Amino acid sequence: MEAITRRKFLGLCGLCVASLSLGVEGLCQETEVKPFKADAPEKAWKWSKEAYHYNQKGKIAFCNTCPHLCQLAPRDRGVCRSKVNINGRLISLSYGNPSAVHVDPMEKKPLFHFFPGSQIFSVGIAGCNFRCLNCQNWQISQKKPEELDFVELFPEKLVEKASQMNIHFIAFTYSEPISFYEYVYDSSVLAKKNNIRTALISNGFINPTPLKLLTKYIDAANINLKSFSDEIYRNLNGGRLDPVLETLEILSKEGVWLEITTLMVPTYVDDMEMIKRMCGWILNKLGPNHPLHFLRFFPQYKLKRLPPTPIEVLEKARETALYEGIRYVYIGNVPGHSGTNTYCHNCKSLLIERNGYNIKIHDLKEGRCKSCNTSIPGRWQA
């Protein structure tokens, strides 16, 4: 091979640099949230159900469960990894096959004003419509249902099992219940018939129609309001803020007992001005009675290069929220902190003392403060 000219050599170098740049650009692609092309099985398996909320146009399925509104060609898989297009029909592969089945304390969800001290039968199936960089359940949420071990627990069996164990509550949690919506819905319907209450622990990224149908059957929800910034939602979670806010409004309006959790991710969510705006919105749209939990962040999953939230920041956030007018504000993931106790919003009497999952009812009786008889928001009697 003969030596090339200087011009050609420079051209080659330019080509290399351009290729590298494209490669670097490719870095960004990894965080994009989009359906999976040609990733679905050829046919549905035993743990499947046709999706309840979708439209068809020829062989293309348009999912309407969540605001991602996935358009799936045959053999495509939705963002949530649970829903697939099989011959033009949208099928959920997350039905009756929970990978995580546990009995947890109610306070673990966290639900502090919903039958405190109770045990709740908790299930989670693979899949999630978010891509949170700090997901503590990523082994379930960021996987396809076919990839995980599971226990067969169809809705009837789920309700039966909870009853057999004498547990009056079922939580859909761990991963993202919206991704296994059909299972949640059917189970909630059956649970209601059997006097079992259900709770949704969710990111709240769901369309109004499926949500409103669900609210007829679920009793409580803890919605993760991950921040009050659309940009943070996109960068850290792969979602959007507005649909979550709409979910909160619907749940509150439909009478579902609602608690809100915010994980205080340092340098992102620990902005007090943003917390103020968030509290302002909550007060304006939902009212002051929905408990707000500020949780301490610890490095997790892909977000390992951040420090834990300073406790002072959590206390400041709680102070801010109380000052703004939210009546019940709690601090989580800080063992021994007094910020987990419940005080009457009127007379400040200690109603419930919490030491982790151990609770001691002090001044609360039949949902009222014993000292001043104020009605305390929540669901108090089983």
Added chain:
Amino acid sequence: MLKERLTSYGLYHFTIVGVGICSITSQVVLFRELFSILEGNEVIISLSMFLWLLFGSFGSLIAKIVPVNHMLYLFLCLSSALLPPYLIFFIRYLYGKFFIYGEALTFKASAIFACGTLGLYALIIGILLPYSQKVISERVAKTEAADVYILDNLGDNIGAALSTVLLLLGFKFQNLILISAIPIILAVIALTSIRNKLLTIPLILTSGLTFIACFSPSLDLKTLSFAYKDLVRYKDSVYGRIVVTKTAQEITVWESGLPYILPRDITTAEEKAHYPLAQRENIGNVLLISGYSPELVDEILKHNLKEIDYVELDPQILTTAREFNLIHHSTKLNLIPMDAKKYVSQCKKPYDAVIMDLPTPDTFQLARFYTTEYFSEINRILTPRGVFSFSIEYSQNYLSRYQKELLNVLMATVKDVFPHYMIIPGERLYILGSKAPLSLNIPLLLNHKGITSSYISGYFDGNVTKDRIQSILSAIKDTSPNTELNSNAFRLVIEEWFSKASVNPHLVYLILILAFVLCLAFFSITKEQVIFSSGFLLMGAEIILIYLFQICHGYAYLALSAVIFSFLFGLLPGSYLAKGVKRNQDRWAFFCDILLTLMILVLLLAIYRGHYRWSPQVYLGYGFLLSFIVGMQFPLLARLKEQTQEVPYKLFSADLAGAGLGVIMVGGFLAPFFGIFWAVFSLLCLKALCIILGLWRQ
């Protein structure tokens, strides 16, 4: 004129040495910078090294089509000195620009990141090797590839020694770069002044400005803040970068990009301290291996014991912690800056509890702490009722396939040594081992001892439930324990890391095997295959030897650097000696291949018989001898090639490509997946295959 030519000749040769010095020092500095941003697991380390050598290999091939140009050559030489500081800042900037702050990069992102930051520089270094021969031969006097090889090795050795010493003395990266760049800059300025005096001043100015920027504290801290917000200060120790950040009065100490001392982490402190210590009524001495926090010491002290010995590899961490008032003031706490394995193996003091808090085994360095051999040593220093405890990260709600297998392996390893063992699924998964029975009822035990707690008293019963324990116990199956030579735990941790990015590691390894086969096909001539396979063998053997050395003698910076250095140092006298061979070079090269095969066979037999616990001198001698023989081959074969062709581009390229593939295939694939024995066996097979192919062609 003659004097000028001679001066030029000497200076040109000096540039090769200068580039060698720069390239090694830059490699050290750039890798340390990279690993403070990327995960420093074995795959990433091997991958970075592989990419560096692969780009170098490409560069050597590209050199063939680069036109001979004196100024271009000097420009490239100068780039080898002046690029690294800009690359350091570029690495930091790139992270800040393209990634979410706080994000740990996955495999794909890491690979692209490493390519984008190291590629150009490695390419330049690769070009310079054969290009220097081309330019000097055409412009000054005929120069052999052997000369280039020898001079480059000389430069590499000087660079390696320089960076080792300067790091030990606590010099920052800026000093390393400056000191290593001085020879090449002076040589380039001198050569430029011979040909074109006018260019000398801009050269001096450019060099000067680069180093001013390099030493600018504001630029340094500003770019570092892309990776660390609320940065207070940082220090580069020999083991990595230690950074201190302060957010709302809480101090976090970071080690190579990950939080090391976490502020006010009561949960972890209580679990680590009380799960093992609650087991026994009376606790005398406690050994704490890594994972320091003041809260942890507070919790341990609640047990009213005699002494806490804290062992930490990096003394800089302790110095930094002391500086920021994070070291507990208790007189019962003793700080021991030493490799933990070495400490335990030499220890004669009995302990009632050994609490190990190391990261999960994602490097060879860490893998040796999760083996039957190490657990046996721990058992030896425990009192009859002593308790050993360690923990791994896990998902509380669902055990993935990898986590289940990892748990199986670790439990098998614990069972192999301790008659009594227990799993506690807390915030982390704790595994305890002891010669005496253990109890799960931690809250009761603590109550009995009159010890109060925040996390355990409130959360233990809700988290460590019967159903969770049962689901974990039901996942445990019998399997082989983890041993020094066969670390399944290491493999599983790596596989799970791949799964975070939904990357199938088997696909990656298949691609590597394909690359290997392609290289063998590309370097199709016997001589090139010999150089390729020798490069592969040398790097592969180096990784194995470094790991074995750590097993036997611990991870001591100076000692380990000496072993690494021995693999570099032998190349120089070997190549110098081979240059004197005037006839039958191919036979001599073949003889070297036989010697290499025998040496690998000796290593294989030693591993097979369990006789690999050599003294440090033997490790050094082995490394030197191996590299000596490999060093002989290049000049021998280059001379042969030069009978038909001027510059042996493909030989230079084969050397680098072989080394690159050796690093990643042995370090990232063969050793973790198949164990040390089979990794060495594959080296033997490769060399034997090359010998057979060579004979067959003849």
